[in-house]
Amino acid sequence: AQSVTQPDIHITVSEGASLELRCNYSYGATPYLFWYVQSPGQGLQLLLKYFSGDTLVQGIKGFEAEFKRSQSSFNLRKPSVHWSDAAEYFCAVGAGGAQKLVFGQGTRLTINP
Amino acid sequence: GAVVSQHPSRVICKSGTSVKIECRSLDFQATTMFWYRQFPKQSLMLMATSNEGSKATYEQGVEKDKFLINHASLTLSTLTVTSAHPEDSSFYICSWGQLSNGELFFGEGSRLTVL
Numbered sequence: 001a002q003s004v005t006q007p008d009i010h011i012t013v014s015e016g017a018s019l020e021l022r023c024n025y026s027y028g029a030t031p032y033l034f035w036y037v038q039s040p041g042q043g044l045q046l047l048l049k050y051f052s053g054d055t056l057v058q059g060i061k062g063f064e065a066e067f068k069r070s071q072s073s074f075n076l077r078k079p080s081v082h083w084s085d086a087a088e089y090f091c092a093v094g095a096g097g098a099q100k101l102v103f104g105q106g107t108r109l110t111i112n113p
Numbered sequence: 114g115a116v117v118s119q120h121p122s123r124v125i126c127k128s129g130t131s132v133k134i135e136c137r138s139l140d141f142q143a144t145t146m147f148w149y150r151q152f153p154k155q156s157l158m159l160m161a162t163s164n165e166g167s168k169a170t171y172e173q174g175v176e177k178d179k180f181l182i183n184h185a186s187l188t189l190s191t192l193t194v195t196s197a198h199p200e201d202s203s204f205y206i207c208s209w210g211q212l213s214n215g216e217l218f219f220g221e222g223s224r225l226t227v228l
Contacts, residue, residue: 032212036219043117043206043221044157051215090156094212099145101212103156 002027002093004104012110015083021076021107023065023091032094033074034101035065039087047089050074061085086111115141117209119220126197127228133193134223136207141218142187143209148180151204151222163190197227 003026013019025031032051036044048059055067065076074091091104116139126132136146144165149157161182163169169182179201181193194201204224210217 032215034215041204041222041224043119044208044219046215046217049215099212100147100159100162101217102159105156108154 002031002102004091004093004102006089006091006104006107008107009105010108010110012112013081014112016080019076019078019081019085019109021089021091021109023074023076023104024072025074025091025093026072027093030069033065033067034092034094035059035063035074035076036090036092036103037061037087038090038106044090047076081109081111083111083113085109115139115209115216115218117207117218117220119205119207119223121223122221123224123226125226125228128198129196131193131195132197132225133191134205134207134225136190136192136209136220138188138209138218141209143211144187145211146184146190146207146209147217148182148190148192149206149208151206153204157206160192194225197225199227201225202227 005024034049035047038044047063048057050057050067063078089107092101094101118137120135148160151157160175161169161171163184165184171177184190204222206222208217208219
């Protein structure tokens with residue numbers, strides 16, 4: 001069965017600094033990989049997804065993620081964070097056949113002014 | 114992205130009562146939808162997968178008689194928490210779409226508090 005690990009529960013960065021959120025997955029075949037963002041008390045918004053092809057994926061709000069099969073990772077990056085990026089970030093892996101997503105534990109991002 | 118609406122966004126009920134949460138897709142139709150629950154400061158856990166016109170498939174450990182899912186149409190699904198207990202207090206989130214093409218859209222969630 002697929003699983004997702006986000007090693008960092010909470011990350012604090014200064015506004016304008018670069019960001020990398022880690023995600024490691026476990027799945028036997030090529031997974032579908034997603035990053036979602038959740039603001040307090042809100043639903044989830046899709047930032048980006050990887051299905052196949054180019055391993056560097058561009059998303060909304062200036063985010064990107066790189067799929068590294070050898071490391072079973074799909075880390076999320078942003079070159080310069082904004083205060084509005086403060087939120088909870090979830091990595092998720094999906095198995096097409098199973099038609100369902102498994103989410104990581106989430107990483108809470110705090111932005112220092 | 115597509116719009117998924119949940120109602121109510123917040124509900125408080127007494128222990129032992131039942132609560133119904135609606136989930137509507139406003140601008141698209143989909144056969145499959147999902148219900149998740151999220152405890153404070155935790156991740157989303159899939160509760161069940163529902164296909165229109167079929168009985169929902171529940172994840173292991175989720176009581177189907179306690180969490181009743183009605184998938185009435187391609188745009189409406191309801192989750193009823195029966196005989197609610199304080200431990201059912203959680204954030205319930207629905208999503209619609211097809212995982213195989215990455216088109217999954219989430220509602221804004223419904224926070225249930227059972228007193």
